[in-house]
Amino acid sequence: MAKPQLVCPAGSLPALKAAVDNGADDVYLGFRNDTNARNFAGLNFDDKAVAEGIRYAHQRGRKVLVAINTYAQAGRFADWTRSVDRAAELGVDAVIIADPAVLDYATKTHPQLRRHLSVQASATSYEAINFCRDKFGIQRAVLPRVLTLAQVENVIRHTEVEIEVFGFGSLCVMNEGRCWLSSYATGESPNTVGACSPAKYVQWEKKPTEMDVRLNGILIDRYGNDENAGYPTICKGRFEVAGATYYAMEEPASLNVLEMLPEIIRIGVSAIKVEGRQRSPTYVAQVTRNLRQAIDAAVAAPEKFAVKPAWMAELGKVAEGSQITLGAYNRPWR
Amino acid sequence: MIDTSRIPKIPSFTLPALIARIGSRLPQFPHSVNLALALNAAKRMGVLGEETLAEIEGKHFRVTVLDTGMVADFTYRQGAFRPLWNTAGKPDLQFSAALSAYLQMVSRQEDPDTLFFNRSLAIEGDTELGLRVKNMLDALEWPALSWQGLRPTFLGRG
Numbered sequence: 001m002a003k004p005q006l007v008c009p010a011g012s013l014p015a016l017k018a019a020v021d022n023g024a025d026d027v028y029l030g031f032r033n034d035t036n037a038r039n040f041a042g043l044n045f046d047d048k049a050v051a052e053g054i055r056y057a058h059q060r061g062r063k064v065l066v067a068i069n070t071y072a073q074a075g076r077f078a079d080w081t082r083s084v085d086r087a088a089e090l091g092v093d094a095v096i097i098a099d100p101a102v103l104d105y106a107t108k109t110h111p112q113l114r115r116h117l118s119v120q121a122s123a124t125s126y127e128a129i130n131f132c133r134d135k136f137g138i139q140r141a142v143l144p145r146v147l148t149l150a151q152v153e154n155v156i157r158h159t160e161v162e163i164e165v166f167g168f169g170s171l172c173v174m175n176e177g178r179c180w181l182s183s184y185a186t187g188e189s190p191n192t193v194g195a196c197s198p199a200k201y202v203q204w205e206k207k208p209t210e211m212d213v214r215l216n217g218i219l220i221d222r223y224g225n226d227e228n229a230g231y232p233t234i235c236k237g238r239f240e241v242a243g244a245t246y247y248a249m250e251e252p253a254s255l256n257v258l259e260m261l262p263e264i265i266r267i268g269v270s271a272i273k274v275e276g277r278q279r280s281p282t283y284v285a286q287v288t289r290n291l292r293q294a295i296d297a298a299v300a301a302p303e304k305f306a307v308k309p310a311w312m313a314e315l316g317k318v319a320e321g322s323q324i325t326l327g328a329y330n331r332p333w334r
Numbered sequence: 335m336i337d338t339s340r341i342p343k344i345p346s347f348t349l350p351a352l353i354a355r356i357g358s359r360l361p362q363f364p365h366s367v368n369l370a371l372a373l374n375a376a377k378r379m380g381v382l383g384e385e386t387l388a389e390i391e392g393k394h395f396r397v398t399v400l401d402t403g404m405v406a407d408f409t410y411r412q413g414a415f416r417p418l419w420n421t422a423g424k425p426d427l428q429f430s431a432a433l434s435a436y437l438q439m440v441s442r443q444e445d446p447d448t449l450f451f452n453r454s455l456a457i458e459g460d461t462e463l464g465l466r467v468k469n470m471l472d473a474l475e476w477p478a479l480s481w482q483g484l485r486p487t488f489l490g491r492g
Contacts, residue, residue: 011469011472012469012472012473013473013475014472014473014474014475015472040465040469041389041462041463041465041466041469042383042385042386042465042466042467042468042469042470042473043465043469198462199461199462199464199465200461200462202461202462203461204456204457204458204461205458206430206456206458211453211456223453225453226453227453228451228452228453229450229451229452229453230451252451278447279445279447280442280445280446280447280468280472281442281472282442282443282444282445282448283445283447283448285442286445317448317452318445318447318448319451320447320451321451322451322452
């Protein structure tokens with residue numbers, strides 16, 4: 001049985017080292033600009049840090065992937081091609097790209113550089129993935145978190161492109177790569193500036209019995225003192241709809257596929273991704289360590305696989321809103 | 335080279351309320367001086383990103399330890415962290431948490447977002463500034479720090 005690669009996030013060099021030290025096969029990162037979808041203040045890698053990260057990973061037989069996964073803005077296409085050139089010159093193992101024009105540039109300019117199709121490309125069918133294989137020679141595609149496991153299996157059966165799925169981390173509303181909710185409140189969103197709910201628009205206000213969070217002045221949520229919090233995104237806010245106030249789109253929660261691991265491996269998934277480049281090296285170490293153990297156990301003896309309470313406890317603790325979900329994978333309806 | 339995994343696991347705890355009641359009545363300036371000294375020591379080691387330091391010039395920070403009643407106000411100006419005597423006015427950025435949450439964070443035993451999600455850590459003021467500071471701390475390479483002086487008291491010899 002093929003063992004899926006464990007693909008872990010890094011927003012800094014210590015996070016990259018934490019991923020490698022705790023058993024990641026691949027580590028993905030972004031440059032310090034808006035060509036990646038985690039363009040937050042003080043996060044990400046300059047060339048020196050990328051070079052050191054590659055040295056550290058390669059010495060230990062692991063790979064470094066660079067996400068260039070936002071859409072090139074009008075008049076600034078050169079910023080995206082420069083990021084692709086930088087990744088190639090630095091000697092990364094693959095680039096993760098969403099924009100077809102950027103993919104086309106990478107294909108023609110650096111044909112030897114391995115290309116992955118980003119989740120932000122929103123390719124959910126094998127037809128879309130095979131089109132990108134024919135046009136851009138992609139070797140791996142990251143599936144949006146909107147498919148059931150049966151649908152993922154169907155995609156895998158109809159393509160030889162490696163399929164990567166999300167295994168753990170914060171969820172987006174079911175519109176990946178096409179979401180403009182952040183722009184509705186701020187004029188900025190992942191596809192335009194590389195950040196959802198940019199921090200400069202976020203205001204947390206602690207009061208004696210509650211905490212308010214506003215995005216560009218719009219009240220997103222109000223937490224009681226005993227309630228867990230989430231990221232300040234519109235999709236995870238509570239709003240008044242038809243007289244009732246509740247999570248109108250989705251609850252803050254993290255995807256966690258541990259209990260489905262044997263199935264994910266059986267259907268031939270090539271790689272399992274962890275979300276969270278914005279998080280600290282501590283999170284990366286905690287999540288990588290637990291998924292490493294779980295994947296190894298599920299590959300060694302799938303029929304005997306049982307989720308250890310200790311894995312669930314640590315993953316549940318670091319989850320957004322302190323709660324986990326299987327997301328779309330086990331959606332009963334079609 | 336420090337191995338943060340060797341630091342004993344720090345449990346979540348809250349000190350008795352009496353400590354905060356007494357602590358909050360004591361002069362707070364020594365805390366500000368101590369924190370500024372520690373930050374300047376880290377700066378001299380060259381581990382704090384220059385780019386981030388330029389961004390925090392002139393900002394008023396407040397760190398509150400809820401269960402000890404400690405409040406430290408400081409700023410970064412002209413190349414150094416400085417304690418603030420005059421703490422009137424709203425700080426640009428304010429962190430508040432119990433002592434155990436800060437210890438878990440600096441020893442890299444808990445992730446700041448995790449502590450934020452479970453409401454152990456509160457951040458108020460300029461959120462982007464907070465993110466910048468958090469990311470600067472996350473990018474710190476512990477091996478570059480010399481913890482030799484701390485080790486005997488923190489971990490015991492050997």
